[in-house]
Amino acid sequence: MAETAVSPLIDRLLHLLTQEAKLLGGIHGEVADIKDELESIQSFLKDADAKAVAEQDIDEGVKTWVKQVREVAFHIDVAIDQYLLQVALHDPHPSGIRGTLQKTTHLLKTIIPRHNFAAKIQEIKASIQKINERSKRYGFQSTAQGSCSGARGISWNNDPRKDTLYLDNADVVGIESSIDELISWLVGGSPHRTVVSVVGMGGLGKTTLTKKVYDNQMVKGHFDCHAWISVSQSYKIEDLLRSIIKQFCEGRKELPSSGIDAMDEQLLVNKLRDYLPQKRYVVVFDDVWKIEFWDSIKHSLPDNQIGGRIIITTRNSEVANYCKKSSHVHVYKLQPLPRDKAWDLFCKRAFQFDFEGHCPANLEKLSHDIVEKCGGLPLAIVAIGGLLSTKEKNMFEWKNLHDSLGFEFGRNPHLSSVNKILSLSFEDLPYNLKSCFLYLGMYPEDYSINCIRLFRQWIAEGFVKEIEGKTLEEVAQEFLIELIHRSLVQVSEVKLDGKVRRCRLHDLLHEIVLQKMKDLSFCHVLSKQESSFEGQVQRMSVNKVSYNVLKGFKDKKIHSLLLFNLDELPKSFMSPFFSNLKFLKVMDFEEAPLDHIPKDVGSLFHLRYLSLRNTKVKKLPKSIGKLQNLETLDLKQTLVSELPIEINKLRKLRHLLAYYHDYGLDFSLASQKGVKIQNGVGRLEELQKLYFVDLNHGGVDLIKDMEKLR
Known part of the structure; x- marks a missing residue:
């Protein structure tokens, strides 16, 4: 798991070295040194991951070392974002005498940011070298040296699956x-x-x-x-x-x-x-x-x-x-147990020595909720039922387990076998698929996830790399199919052409993913159960909390923000909210109580994905044209009827989705409305989906302009 913090960062540093070589000036070599140091550390991280899978003892020194690696990776990521925001944002493009003058002015204006970045790079380089030296002092060995041969397996003594070979007939149902x-x-x-x-x-x-x-x-x-x-x-x-x-x-x-x-x-x-x-x-x-x-x-x-x-x-x-x-x-x-069989198995285990194997009336509601959470998984039903058989048969004990099930998986020996077996599939994933899989945990439990929405978020995060002859969306589709084939993701809806429209996580996998996201500082989930946070965090998922909680986001270096089930987002709150989140790449307001986007949105230089779907937003500010990295703008089912001409400056825009369907009308042309768009859309060279445009506004000129699209 630890490798997920470093591997994508190495890719990002490599991209920085090749794409921004001129801008890096005298610190190009320092950035290259950091990349090399991280590659050296990467092999030790693979070894730490392998030992964790094998359930070998990992001493506190190794755990501290891995934590320090994650922290320095976070600092490097932030430093790159700050550099791109302060320097690359103002990089001039004109050529000739005018271009030379602008470049000279640009260099003078960016001396201080460059100096700050150089100092930060030196500081980070020193930290990484210390971490690398510490690994040798602890005597860590890398997988490249063959220190952990067979560590991907689990010894028979520690293998939780051996219990399934000796189950009593009472534990076999359905x-x-x-x-x-x-x-x-x-x-x-x-x-x-x-x-x-x-x-x-x-x-x-x-x-x-x-x-x-x-x-x-x-x-x-x-x-x-x-x-x-x-x-x-x-x-x-x-x-x-x-x-x-x-x-x-x-x-x-x-x-x-x-x-x-x-x-x-x-x-x-x-x-x-x-x-x-x-x-x-x-x-x-x-x-x-x-x-x-x-x-x-x-x-x-x-x-x-x-x-x-x-x-x-x-x-x-x-x-x-x-x-x-x-x-x-x-x-x-093999399918999950149906509800009646799952209930029979639970009662056999939880009440095997009490109440003649039947659930008492006062515990029925909570017991059914617990069984529902198991999702028909016999291993979980047997483990949780066995744990409850050791507890007092009262509401307090039952509710305590129900409310803290995710936490119990990580620490309770009765449930460790469930945690280990479900975690094995995650640990077997390559690092890029691990990040994609963890991202599903940002959606609430039982949430049916729109796959296209998920693909665009993965792409915006940089999880999906280009493959010759395929679009990024096609590569993302293959990633999801692999997760489905590996039995990590469930299909909840299929299109007519056989492609998956919606998917979801099994409830117990969702609990385990939440714990892994927390352990890795991958994402923090704010909910009614946990409405505060501290420390470093790259992503936030907010579900059913008051907007007052969001005020704590000040100066947070968050990459992704997904909002679910909010009651209010007042105008007075939105402007400072945007100005505090300069590093956002993904901002998803789908179905949020939102009717206004402040002009500050243009300051989100790194933003690649912006969804206002199913909100009451009526107008986009002109500053939308400053979002040079925006790839997806989702305005479906909003009240936006016309796009500002500045939209044509978004040269990286891949998906422009804007229409309103009035479900109160019978199906007709009048029930669906496209947006008015200004001529110049032909300059959007990366655009691959435009949905819908009001041709009554642009007419023949708009059609001719659209001929320029590739």
């Missing part, structure tokens, strides 16, 4: 029909080798279901050879092949070949291929993470055309699909 269907796929069907893949998010019960199928007497009797292999994130293919051979031999009461422990991968593959021609086999590979796993294993378990079966459990649907390249595949997408 999977009877699933067991029957999987058994029919194993013992029936084609004689060719077949892969049965059980797919679903962590904690859904994939291992439990598969173990019940694997242990079924019909399955045991049908196959000549059986093997259960736990794969996990870290594995050696030779160890897996040896385990298969040994389990096959043990089940048939045979002795494995002498020297098997010394065989390399090729010899082990040949040994299995020689062993299996006339035998029906079933092999379970539990908890597969990477699609490359199939390439490693497919040749060792041949298609002997007498009914070989391979079962794979995975959180990633792409793992299942990849097997289709060379084998018959059945995919079973």
